Amino acid sequence: MNEVSRVDIILVHRFFSTLLRDEVAKDALISIASRTFETQASVEKEGSALGSSILRLMACSRDKDILGRHAGLRYEYADLFLNAGSNPVFPYESVHRGKAPVVQQQAVFDLRAKLRAFGVHVDPEFRDLEDHIAVELDLCAHLLEQGDMDGYASFLSETLLPWGQLFCEQLASCAQDPWYRELGLACGAFLDCAHLALEAPDAAGDCAALAEGLRQAAFPFGASLILPGAIDAREDREIPTHCYTCGALCGMTAKVKDGILTGVAGLQGDPKSGGRLCPKGGASPKHVYSAYRLKTPLIRENGRFRKAGWDEALDLVASRLASVPEGKLAYFRGNDFANFVHEAFFEHLGCPKGTHRTMCDNSSRMANEHNLNDKRPWINYDESDYIILFGNNELATSYGQRKTAAFKKALDRGAKLVVFDPRKSETAAKATEWLAIVPGTDGAAAMGMAYVIITEDLYDKRFVADWTTGFEQFRARVVGEEDGVARTPEWAEAICGIPAETLARVAREFAGAGAKGVLSWTGLAQTPNAHWATAAIQALNGLCGTFDAPGGPSLPFKRKLGSAWRDGQKKPEKKAAPKVDSFGLWSGWSPANFEDQVRDGRIRALFSYWADPVLTWGNSESVARGLEKLDFCVTVDAFMCNTALYSDVVLPDSTWLEQQQVKPDWLYEAFLSYFAEVVPPMYDSWPMYRIIEGLAQRMGVTDAVPWKNMEEAFANQMRDLPWSFEELREKGFILTDAAEYHKYRKWESINPPAGYGSSGSSRTGKYNFLNPVSAEKGVDPLPDFKSIEQDLLPDAEYPFLFGNIRLLQHEHCSTFNNYQLMKLRKTNTLLINTADAAKHGISSGDLVQLSSPWGVTRIKADVTDDIRPGVLAAAGGYGHVRGLEGDPKYPDMGGVNVPGALMPPNRTESTGGTPLLKYIKTRVERAA
Numbered sequence: 001m002n003e004v005s006r007v008d009i010i011l012v013h014r015f016f017s018t019l020l021r022d023e024v025a026k027d028a029l030i031s032i033a034s035r036t037f038e039t040q041a042s043v044e045k046e047g048s049a050l051g052s053s054i055l056r057l058m059a060c061s062r063d064k065d066i067l068g069r070h071a072g073l074r075y076e077y078a079d080l081f082l083n084a085g086s087n088p089v090f091p092y093e094s095v096h097r098g099k100a101p102v103v104q105q106q107a108v109f110d111l112r113a114k115l116r117a118f119g120v121h122v123d124p125e126f127r128d129l130e131d132h133i134a135v136e137l138d139l140c141a142h143l144l145e146q147g148d149m150d151g152y153a154s155f156l157s158e159t160l161l162p163w164g165q166l167f168c169e170q171l172a173s174c175a176q177d178p179w180y181r182e183l184g185l186a187c188g189a190f191l192d193c194a195h196l197a198l199e200a201p202d203a204a205g206d207c208a209a210l211a212e213g214l215r216q217a218a219f220p221f222g223a224s225l226i227l228p229g230a231i232d233a234r235e236d237r238e239i240p241t242h243c244y245t246c247g248a249l250c251g252m253t254a255k256v257k258d259g260i261l262t263g264v265a266g267l268q269g270d271p272k273s274g275g276r277l278c279p280k281g282g283a284s285p286k287h288v289y290s291a292y293r294l295k296t297p298l299i300r301e302n303g304r305f306r307k308a309g310w311d312e313a314l315d316l317v318a319s320r321l322a323s324v325p326e327g328k329l330a331y332f333r334g335n336d337f338a339n340f341v342h343e344a345f346f347e348h349l350g351c352p353k354g355t356h357r358t359m360c361d362n363s364s365r366m367a368n369e370h371n372l373n374d375k376r377p378w379i380n381y382d383e384s385d386y387i388i389l390f391g392n393n394e395l396a397t398s399y400g401q402r403k404t405a406a407f408k409k410a411l412d413r414g415a416k417l418v419v420f421d422p423r424k425s426e427t428a429a430k431a432t433e434w435l436a437i438v439p440g441t442d443g444a445a446a447m448g449m450a451y452v453i454i455t456e457d458l459y460d461k462r463f464v465a466d467w468t469t470g471f472e473q474f475r476a477r478v479v480g481e482e483d484g485v486a487r488t489p490e491w492a493e494a495i496c497g498i499p500a501e502t503l504a505r506v507a508r509e510f511a512g513a514g515a516k517g518v519l520s521w522t523g524l525a526q527t528p529n530a531h532w533a534t535a536a537i538q539a540l541n542g543l544c545g546t547f548d549a550p551g552g553p554s555l556p557f558k559r560k561l562g563s564a565w566r567d568g569q570k571k572p573e574k575k576a577a578p579k580v581d582s583f584g585l586w587s588g589w590s591p592a593n594f595e596d597q598v599r600d601g602r603i604r605a606l607f608s609y610w611a612d613p614v615l616t617w618g619n620s621e622s623v624a625r626g627l628e629k630l631d632f633c634v635t636v637d638a639f640m641c642n643t644a645l646y647s648d649v650v651l652p653d654s655t656w657l658e659q660q661q662v663k664p665d666w667l668y669e670a671f672l673s674y675f676a677e678v679v680p681p682m683y684d685s686w687p688m689y690r691i692i693e694g695l696a697q698r699m700g701v702t703d704a705v706p707w708k709n710m711e712e713a714f715a716n717q718m719r720d721l722p723w724s725f726e727e728l729r730e731k732g733f734i735l736t737d738a739a740e741y742h743k744y745r746k747w748e749s750i751n752p753p754a755g756y757g758s759s760g761s762s763r764t765g766k767y768n769f770l771n772p773v774s775a776e777k778g779v780d781p782l783p784d785f786k787s788i789e790q791d792l793l794p795d796a797e798y799p800f801l802f803g804n805i806r807l808l809q810h811e812h813c814s815t816f817n818n819y820q821l822m823k824l825r826k827t828n829t830l831l832i833n834t835a836d837a838a839k840h841g842i843s844s845g846d847l848v849q850l851s852s853p854w855g856v857t858r859i860k861a862d863v864t865d866d867i868r869p870g871v872l873a874a875a876g877g878y879g880h881v882r883g884l885e886g887d888p889k890y891p892d893m894g895g896v897n898v899p900g901a902l903m904p905p906n907r908t909e910s911t912g913g914t915p916l917l918k919y920i921k922t923r924v925e926r927a928a
């Protein structure tokens with residue numbers, strides 16, 4: 001190539017680098033639209049691919065309203081490059097070379113090695129990734145400028161060209177606006193042309209006209225993204241940390257190579273993981289490196305999104321939040337990462353607070369937290385002889401891989417496992433006995449078992465006398481003295497569908513077994529009568545004195561952290577918040593009733609953090625109607641969740657691998673866990689504490705984030721403990737208290753002593769058969785089976801019961817942009833019993849229509865014997881409109897949010913406001 005062509009080609013590289021690195025600047029658009037550009041750039045070269053697409057690019061740059069045109073391109077940029085839209089482009093070599101929507105892969109290490117060899121580095125001010133198309137285009141320009149023709153030729157043809165063409169094709173096919181389509185085509189044509197010019201000098205002619213147009217029209221080139229000076233690779237590191245994919249919080253070791261997370265493993269010795277990770281934890285690197293991450297703040301205008309800087313976005317949010325009438329700004333946090341910061345801020349504003357408590361298991365918590373000392377004690381399986389699980393799918397949903405391993409070991413050792421579940425779950429499949437119970441009838445089964453244990457005198461009289469209250473009243477109900485209805489196994493059989501002899505036998509076996517325990521969780525919690533059923537199941541533990549006994553539910557206790565505000569720092573004062581709603585046993589905000597709450601003005605604005613209301617609060621259309629009626633809505637998320645689409649402002653939180661926290665935890669032992677900032681925040685995402693700091697400064701809540709860095713806050717929290725933050729950070733976890741059986745004897749109470757916390761407390765210090773809080777609030781305080789409201793029961797029109805379930809490979813709605821996990825579980829299906837399917841002419845793979853009185857949806861059927869007739873199930877979490885599920889480039893990835901379509905809106909169980917995800921009457925038919 002001659003000197004003239006070299007200079008022209010440099011200019012064209014810089015032109016495309018400028019247009020692809022960020023939103024198109026206004027003056028760049030004006031320059032391209034100008035007549036000078038046209039005459040010089042393309043007329044003479046109309047015949048070439050580059051010339052003709054540049055001509056079209058110019059034509060679609062022109063508009064009488066150039067500002068309007070520019071605004072339109074900003075929306076399109078957000079859709080294409082910032083994941084605001086459903087068909088994004090990925091301007092990264094890693095994605096195209098790896099053929100997967102995952103960034104920061106081998107391509108980056110290779111690129112860094114090349115940059116180092118060329119003696120350059122990428123401008124650290126560039127907030128996007130190094131293997132960006134704009135960076136590689138600029139590197140080409142730089143090499144040409146340096147006269148390194150060999151370096152240029154090999155980089156262009158071996159590195160940039162192969163994937164750059166794929167990117168350009170992707171841009172051309174994903175763009176909705178012709179401008180970006182033409183930009184993709186033009187850039188692709190240029191790469192061809194530049195490649196040809198390496199061998200055939202004539203080919204550079206196509207670039208000459210464009211270069212001349214750029215010069216004449218004074219195109220505003222961006223500064224080079226390539227700076228002189230090689231940067232050495234950073235040291236490899238292994239960082240002890242914890243997984244935050246699900247609530248288990250397993251210890252993990254993060255392997256970081258030159259600043260990039262390359263792998264994770266279980267943290268050896270960690271009491272939660274036991275040195276193991278599940279498939280979700282193992283896929284953590286693909287979470288932080290999902291190509292669907294939010295990258296910058298977004299503001300919604302005219303129904304579309306555009307990029308905003310943090311100042312603009314936070315100014316807007318602060319001013320709008322300040323104008324919400326006091327007590328009407330609802331703050332929802334689906335997860336609680338370093339929550340003391342945001343909680344203090346929103347408590348100061350007097351906001352009703354929502355957490356996933358109500359969406360998940362508040363019904364069962366209201367039983368356990370008042371009768372026992374915690375929402376949900378775990379069984380220590382180390383010595384188990386006999387385990388009963390009511391709808392708790394330990395093998396798929398277990399909190400902690402050490403617990404799962406102990407559970408499997410117990411089964412291998414011959415421990416007996418009885419599972420009550422309408423579906424043969426992964427756990428039921430491994431059970432000694434699977435009892436396919438009718439949904440919503442566990443209370444009857446447990447009461448029938450209690451009848452046998454009490455009337456046959458099989459209970460632990462010592463424990464009952466010394467460590468329980470309310471036994472006499474419970475006994476009176478069980479044997480029928482209270483209301484004339486004895487809760488016999490025969491009585492139970494008629495309700496729950498499990499033979500009386502089976503219930504009686506299991507009850508006898510259980511009472512007679514050595515190390516034993518019984519547990520339930522959300523299998524029940526999301527049914528209408530869950531509260532009393534949970535209490536009845538827990539009463540079996542109470543009768544047999546299994547709490548804190550070998551093989552029984554271990555009593556939770558955790559160390560308490562101190563205040564993060566010390567040395568004159570003042571935690572912002574808390575303002576009382578309206579309760580919003582009131583249920584039998586719990587008052588507070590249950591978002592399952594959101595539409596009603598917005599309609600009658602109890603809530604006017606929403607700040608939603610790390611949650612997806614549209615997907616998880618119940619009936620999606622109802623939630624969406626509520627969101628549309630709000631004065632203002634902000635979403636803080638790592639991805640473009642369904643709720644973001646209804647939000648005025650969307651703020652990109654860094655993922656949990658890019659920020660830190662200290663957490664007291666418990667699994668038989670008490671311990672402290674550290675969650676490390678494994679990699680620095682990517683793109684222009686901010687960790688939540690920084691978002692709050694920005695809002696607090698603008699809203700005059702100066703004390704909210706007073707620390708010079710978060711390490712200071714964590715050190716403050718640990719100041720009164722015998723261990724330092726430094727030590728915790730180095731080790732990843734610190735065991736604070738050893739596991740012990742029968743801790744309550746030492747504590748002289750079932751509640752842990754001062755300095756320790758658990759999620760509930762028994763005000764009698766003993767296990768209560770009779771719930772003292774219920775007694776006070778006029779709610780039936782004793783365990784039982786409660787009949788379900790008539791309008792919720794299956795009937796001739798809706799004869800089936802649908803229930804939501806979980807998969808081992810996914811967590812809530814959080815893992816659906818993780819390509820590694822989506823490859824394992826691409827979609828969900830409807831489980832339907834073989835006999836039911838035959839009756840309705842349904843085969844596996846058929847599309848079926850599900851309807852309830854509250855909505856309709858469609859899903860593919862999976863015909864199986866592993867579910868009770870009359871019961872339907874599908875896995876939850878699917879149904880994202882954006883991200884991997886919404887991306888037409890991956891048509892086989894994506895599923896259906898069945899409960900979101902079918903659930904009764906504004907309806908919950910009565911004690912704690914929990915939505916009825918596992919009890920929806922439904923009709924099923926083959927879809928036309």
Ligand SMILES: Nc1nc2c(c(=O)[nH]1)N[C@H]1C(S)=C(S)[C@@H](COP(=O)(O)OP(=O)(O)OC[C@H]3O[C@@H](n4cnc5c(=O)[nH]c(N)nc54)[C@H](O)[C@@H]3O)O[C@H]1N2
Pocket residue numbers: 246247360361390391392393394396397398399420421422423425437438439440441442521522523524527803804805806807808809810811812873918
């Ligand atoms: N892999 C994974 N693990 C998780 C989660 C996740 O999303 N993914 N989420 C975490 C959270 S927040 C929760 S709340 C837990 C939930 O943990 P689990 O309660 O174990 O999980 P589910 O799959 O919701 O329900 C368990 C079983 O209950 C059965 N079931 C449905 N209705 C009834 C009924 O009326 N009676 C009985 N006896 N059984 C019934 C279902 O068939 C199902 O097999 O999992 C936690 N762990």
Ligand SMILES: Nc1nc2c(c(=O)[nH]1)N[C@H]1C(S)=C(S)[C@@H](COP(=O)(O)OP(=O)(O)OC[C@H]3O[C@@H](n4cnc5c(=O)[nH]c(N)nc54)[C@H](O)[C@@H]3O)O[C@H]1N2
Pocket residue numbers: 333334335356359360361522609610611612613615616617618636637638639640641642653654655656657804805811812813814815875876877897898899900917
């Ligand atoms: N339809 C349906 N509804 C449900 C359930 C269901 O299975 N199906 N389950 C119920 C239960 S048991 C529960 S506990 C609740 C859970 O409901 P939520 O607490 O609302 O759900 P999550 O899936 O934990 O949070 C979802 C959001 O977190 C975002 N996210 C993922 N990783 C990160 C991160 O690192 N940082 C930030 N800031 N955001 C991140 C995801 O993009 C997603 O939008 O839902 C309940 N509702």
Ligand SMILES: [Mo]
Pocket residue numbers: 359360361522
């Ligand atoms: Mo949950």
